[in-house]
Amino acid sequence: MTTTRLSLSGISCAGCVSSVETALNDVEGVVTANVNFAEHSATIEGDVPVAALLDAVSNAGYGAAELRGIADEGEKEAAEMAHYRTLLRKAAVAAAIGAPLFVLGMSGMLPGLASNDGRLFWLIVGALTLGVLVYSGGHFFTGAWKSARNHNANMDTLIALGTGTAWFFSMVIIALPEWVPPSAQHAYFEAAAIIIALINLGSALEMRARGKTSEAIKRLIGLQPKTARVIRNGIEMDVAIDEVGLDDTLRVRPGERIAVDGDIIEGHSSVDESMLTGEPIPVQKQQGDKVVAGTINKLGTFLFRARRIGKDTALAQIIEMVRAAQSSKPAIGRLADKVSSIFVPTVLIIAVLTFLAWFNFGPSGQAWTLAIVTTMTVLIIACPCALGLATPISIMVGVGKAAEFGTLIRNGDALQQAGRLDTLILDKTGTVTEGKPSVTELVSAGDWKQDELLRWAASIEQGSEHPLAEAILDAASDRQLSLLDAEGFTAIAGRGVMASVEGRRVLLGNRQLMLENDVDTGVVEEVASAFMRKAQTPVFVAVAGDMAGVIGIADAIKADSKAAIRRLQDLGLKVVLLTGDNQATAEAVAQQVGIDQVFADVLPQDKAAKVASLQQQGERVGMVGDGINDAPALARADVGFAIGTGTDVAIESADITLMRGSLHGVPDAINISRQTVRNIKQNLFGAFIYNSLGIPVAAGLLFPIIGILLNPMIAGGAMAMSSLTVVSNANRLRFYKPGEES
Amino acid sequence: MNVLFVNLAGAALIAFIVWWFWLSRPKAQRVRENVVEILVEAGTYTPPRIEVEAGKEVTLRFLRKDASPCAEKVIFESLGINADLPLNTPTDVVITPVEAGEIPFSCQMQMYRGSLVATNESPPE
Numbered sequence: 043m044t045t046t047r048l049s050l051s052g053i054s055c056a057g058c059v060s061s062v063e064t065a066l067n068d069v070e071g072v073v074t075a076n077v078n079f080a081e082h083s084a085t086i087e088g089d090v091p092v093a094a095l096l097d098a099v100s101n102a103g104y105g106a107a108e109l110r111g112i113a114d115e116g117e118k119e120a121a122e123m124a125h126y127r128t129l130l131r132k133a134a135v136a137a138a139i140g141a142p143l144f145v146l147g148m149s150g151m152l153p154g155l156a157s158n159d160g161r162l163f164w165l166i167v168g169a170l171t172l173g174v175l176v177y178s179g180g181h182f183f184t185g186a187w188k189s190a191r192n193h194n195a196n197m198d199t200l201i202a203l204g205t206g207t208a209w210f211f212s213m214v215i216i217a218l219p220e221w222v223p224p225s226a227q228h229a230y231f232e233a234a235a236i237i238i239a240l241i242n243l244g245s246a247l248e249m250r251a252r253g254k255t256s257e258a259i260k261r262l263i264g265l266q267p268k269t270a271r272v273i274r275n276g277i278e279m280d281v282a283i284d285e286v287g288l289d290d291t292l293r294v295r296p297g298e299r300i301a302v303d304g305d306i307i308e309g310h311s312s313v314d315e316s317m318l319t320g321e322p323i324p325v326q327k328q329q330g331d332k333v334v335a336g337t338i339n340k341l342g343t344f345l346f347r348a349r350r351i352g353k354d355t356a357l358a359q360i361i362e363m364v365r366a367a368q369s370s371k372p373a374i375g376r377l378a379d380k381v382s383s384i385f386v387p388t389v390l391i392i393a394v395l396t397f398l399a400w401f402n403f404g405p406s407g408q409a410w411t412l413a414i415v416t417t418m419t420v421l422i423i424a425c426p427c428a429l430g431l432a433t434p435i436s437i438m439v440g441v442g443k444a445a446e447f448g449t450l451i452r453n454g455d456a457l458q459q460a461g462r463l464d465t466l467i468l469d470k471t472g473t474v475t476e477g478k479p480s481v482t483e484l485v486s487a488g489d490w491k492q493d494e495l496l497r498w499a500a501s502i503e504q505g506s507e508h509p510l511a512e513a514i515l516d517a518a519s520d521r522q523l524s525l526l527d528a529e530g531f532t533a534i535a536g537r538g539v540m541a542s543v544e545g546r547r548v549l550l551g552n553r554q555l556m557l558e559n560d561v562d563t564g565v566v567e568e569v570a571s572a573f574m575r576k577a578q579t580p581v582f583v584a585v586a587g588d589m590a591g592v593i594g595i596a597d598a599i600k601a602d603s604k605a606a607i608r609r610l611q612d613l614g615l616k617v618v619l620l621t622g623d624n625q626a627t628a629e630a631v632a633q634q635v636g637i638d639q640v641f642a643d644v645l646p647q648d649k650a651a652k653v654a655s656l657q658q659q660g661e662r663v664g665m666v667g668d669g670i671n672d673a674p675a676l677a678r679a680d681v682g683f684a685i686g687t688g689t690d691v692a693i694e695s696a697d698i699t700l701m702r703g704s705l706h707g708v709p710d711a712i713n714i715s716r717q718t719v720r721n722i723k724q725n726l727f728g729a730f731i732y733n734s735l736g737i738p739v740a741a742g743l744l745f746p747i748i749g750i751l752l753n754p755m756i757a758g759g760a761m762a763m764s765s766l767t768v769v770s771n772a773n774r775l776r777f778y779k780p781g782e783e784s
Numbered sequence: 785m786n787v788l789f790v791n792l793a794g795a796a797l798i799a800f801i802v803w804w805f806w807l808s809r810p811k812a813q814r815v816r817e818n819v820v821e822i823l824v825e826a827g828t829y830t831p832p833r834i835e836v837e838a839g840k841e842v843t844l845r846f847l848r849k850d851a852s853p854c855a856e857k858v859i860f861e862s863l864g865i866n867a868d869l870p871l872n873t874p875t876d877v878v879i880t881p882v883e884a885g886e887i888p889f890s891c892q893m894q895m896y897r898g899s900l901v902a903t904n905e906s907p908p909e
Contacts, residue, residue, distance in 0.1 A: 089818070089819045089843065091841070091843075091878060121851055121871045121872075122851065122853070124851070125851035125852065128851075181826065184826045185826040185827030185828070186827070187826075188825075188826045188827060188828045188830070189826075189827045189828045190804075191810075191828075192810045192828050192829075192830075192832040193804055193805055193808060193809055193810050193832075194805070194827075194828060194832065194897055195805055196827045196895040196896075197827075197895060198826075198827045245852070249852075249853055252853050365868060366866060369857050369859055369866035369892065370864075370866065371861070379894055382893060382894040382895075383894050383897070384806070386805075387801050387802070387805035387806060390801050390805075391798050391801055391802070394794050394797050394798050394801070395794075395798070397794060398790070398791060398794040401787075401790055401791075401794075402787070402791070426893070426894075426895065427854075427893060427895075429893075430892065430893025430894055430895060431892075431893055434892040434893070453864075
């Protein structure tokens, strides 16, 4: 039975407690539901989907969220450490038996099988080796048996069969020597023990190396504080993070990490969000601003109200997204998956064929020995793990590394595609520019005074949410102009707005809007052209059909856009600027940042079509935009990059989310993608080559040609090393630094 | 005689490997409950094949007993679902198979493998 804990909001009296308890108890599958009024939480027993419980509370008129913190990595690490020690102990025990046998055997100090004393000695050795197989290798045999019962075969199958064959054949020689030709009477107990030792040692080392591959996620999890300072009924107390409820008031003191997401209700401070966004400069926060879990308060003290807790916080969502991406596989890894799924039975068949080949065609007197040794070596050298690990382990490190510098990659396919892009379309506003336009120049026409022009323009923009409207309203506010009432406000997408002020029809927008409404723009045309040459957007204002003036609005280019675009071009990408602005303004901006190709005058709904048109020309197109207005274009692109989202990660349309505002995040993401895919290719190449060369050599292919036969113990060592090599190669990605070109 | 016997035994072994691992499948365990417990241990999911009714939500409760990192994730690639499996902690994966068919799941390296078989028949009461 499952226990679910919910944090409740809106609970103010005992009646509420009863209502929520009734609502929860009515959900099918709930065994018991208890509401704790003091903690504003509910504990529910029963196998019920959490969504059904949340719906029930919501339908009863209250708010609820699941109380579930981020998984405790400490416990996981302790379990892994215990497993690591066990593997080392098993390796040591196996080596303690195998190594002396190997050394004494090589120096010819062990008795032969011909005498009774010799056979007794080998019988004791056989019993000791059996102990090794049970203690140090028992898990391989159990795994092999259980898998086989389920019609499955894995690495355990190969190891168990390889070492089991060695032990069994050796025992047959001792017990029934007459069954085997004298030339083949050699016991392989030392091989079985040493192989078990080497594979256990390899697994332990691999486990250590794999621990490093998840460092990024551990670092993210480490950002979550364990306790929070909550104020309840006027009393401040430290509580465990799981006990923070929705709408709780929390105090954050200087230097403390913020525990959950919320809104500041009192005080102000600067907050270091670099650990999540990669943005190095602390962000000023005041009443009404949002704060997120895991970030660090600098010098001030403030109170905030908990709005998102447990797995709903931005930090928890980032962790979840990174985890999900780390488990996904790009197309490049699917071939390896197909091979892995048929690998072990194929190796079993090769092993049987190897035995038969040597048995039938081996040199006289050596056929049995060669058949046994080669079969054992084939089983031991084949390594499905290296193949299976090749892709996921690199994805794990690459995606984690990207997250460290504020780049969230949604899945393996996005990662693979990002490295293969030909063209990158940059949305101008908010991507190349700051996204905060401001009025830079005002030129009035006819009898209009500048302040009057601005007052009328601002008056009709009161109802607009367009960034340019905000710039005009800010300018009017700076000049302390009182606004007039506007009626009949209408926004025309891609054109502008219109409304009536004092009974006169006011038009505000681009030249197209004026032309479509028969307004003569001739008197301000020269000024408008001059604005555009200076990368300003001219906004025409007409009152009662006559031109009243033109307002120049500019959006400052981000300080590092030019350098980032240069990096993208150096990476071999064609960079295109996309904007709803007019051609002249767009070209002026493009020129300043070093972009050659411009798509101007593009209506918001046509952005996706522009992406599609480039794709139809056979190009792989990436689109960088703000993730909200550009959602269709981001979704249409081969890879959509949502930029400057801060800690708001709930952007479904983006394949890659750049939490910091700098455009440098794009070349960084492309670089890490290229490096990760290169790393995967190295791993896959290594794993395929290892198996496709190792298995024929183990089968004795070189013996008839140059007389070389692989020792099964060397095969065991090679097998243990192969997956360790793959993990170590993937770990190299951890050393990537943003700004480094691949 | 010996040679013939060994060769025949070898051929039979190959035939058995092909049949057992590729042509034959483990019997699916039909479940009526909406929660199925799956043990993750010793290189195998137990039960490895689970038969459920299509269109009905089912909770697969994985309990990982194997400390090896190979077992730490379960991936339903066709559904885009993956879950971390903490050691000795039940982890639920909720799935509603929309239509009849087989949904394979595995560890990252395809060594642990299982499948959810959705059928249009209601399991017997």
